[in-house]
Amino acid sequence: xxxxxxxxxxxxxxxxxxxxxxxxxxxxxxxxxxxxxxxxxxxxxxxxxxxxxxxxxxxxxxxxxxxxxxxxxxxxxxxxxxxxxxxxxxxxxxxxxxxxxxxxxxxxxxxxxxxxxxxxxxxxxxxxxxxxxxxxxxxxxxxxxxxxxxxxxxxxxxxxxxxxxxxxxxxxxxxxxxxx
Numbered sequence: 001x002x003x004x005x006x007x008x009x010x011x012x013x014x015x016x017x018x019x020x021x022x023x024x025x026x027x028x029x030x031x032x033x034x035x036x037x038x039x040x041x042x043x044x045x046x047x048x049x050x051x052x053x054x055x056x057x058x059x060x061x062x063x064x065x066x067x068x069x070x071x072x073x074x075x076x077x078x079x080x081x082x083x084x085x086x087x088x089x090x091x092x093x094x095x096x097x098x099x100x101x102x103x104x105x106x107x108x109x110x111x112x113x114x115x116x117x118x119x120x121x122x123x124x125x126x127x128x129x130x131x132x133x134x135x136x137x138x139x140x141x142x143x144x145x146x147x148x149x150x151x152x153x154x155x156x157x158x159x160x161x162x163x164x165x166x167x168x169x170x171x172x173x174x175x176x177x178x179x180x
Contacts, residue, residue, distance in 0.1 A: 021177030022161055023053035028087050031165065038066050038127070039173030042165035043073070049080060049087050049162040056082070057158045058180040061132045066171040067097055068124025074098065075168020081134055082159035083107070090159050091115075093132055093141050093149065094166075097122035104139060104149045106156070115139075118148045127173070135180055 017040040025040070027033050031048025034041055042048050059081065067075050076096040083090030092105040092112075102120045105112045120143060122128065131142040137154035140147065163172045 017175075018173060019175040021054060021179075022175065025050040025052060025163070026085075027051075028085075028162075036171065038171040039064070040163060040175070041169065041171040042163065043069075043075075043169045044165050045167060047164065047166050049078075049083075049164040051080070051083065051085060051087060052161040052177075054177070055158055055160055056134075056177065056179055058135045059133070059161075059177055060180055061130075061161065061175070061177045063130050063163075063175040064127040064173045065095060065130050066125065066127045066173070067095065067122060067169070069169040070125070073168045074124065075170050076166045077170030077172075078105075078162075078164035078166070079130065079132060079172075080107075080160070080162030080164060081132060081139075082156040083162050084159060087162055087164075090156050090162070091134075091139060091153075092162075092164065093130075093139075094164075095120070095122055095128065095130075095143075097124055102141065102143060102148050104141065104151055106153060108155070115153055116149045116151045120148060133180070 031044035141149035
């Protein structure tokens with residue numbers, strides 16, 4: 001035991017992405033994804049997703065998501081779950097600061113259906129704690145510890161995880177997936 005102050009906690013090293021349970025990530029269909037000081041960061045003017053190589057049925061995912069960038073770029077972000085390798089099928093929990101909403105989509109052959117929507121003030125450049133739990137047909141989402149989505153839908157039962165950026169910049173850090 002020591003009486004000395006250990007000092008402030010160290011910031012993450014530039015280029016680190018702390019994660020677990022994702023496996024190898026493949027970018028679909030295009031976009032620029034790199035490891036930065038704020039995690040795995042995607043930049044693209046349309047939809048770009050870094051898709052995991054690991055499939056899950058029931059899962060819990062936690063992540064810190066940061067939208068936009070230091071150069072005032074905007075962007076929305078989504079976490080895909082139970083997604084097909086090409087991301088045309090599955091679910092997407094979307095955070096959109098422009099619409100000030102969090103939405104849960106179901107994707108079927110690329111066509112999207114909004115299953116739930118809740119108002120949410122999202123500020124660019126601020127890391128937002130996100131937790132998603134999918135067990136059976138029930139999908140729950142929590143933002144900053146508060147429940148925002150609770151839906152039952154049994155259409156997609158198994159698939160991959162995806163980290164998505166749309167129309168700007170999105171970064172993901174401390175992204176961990178656990179099978180339930």
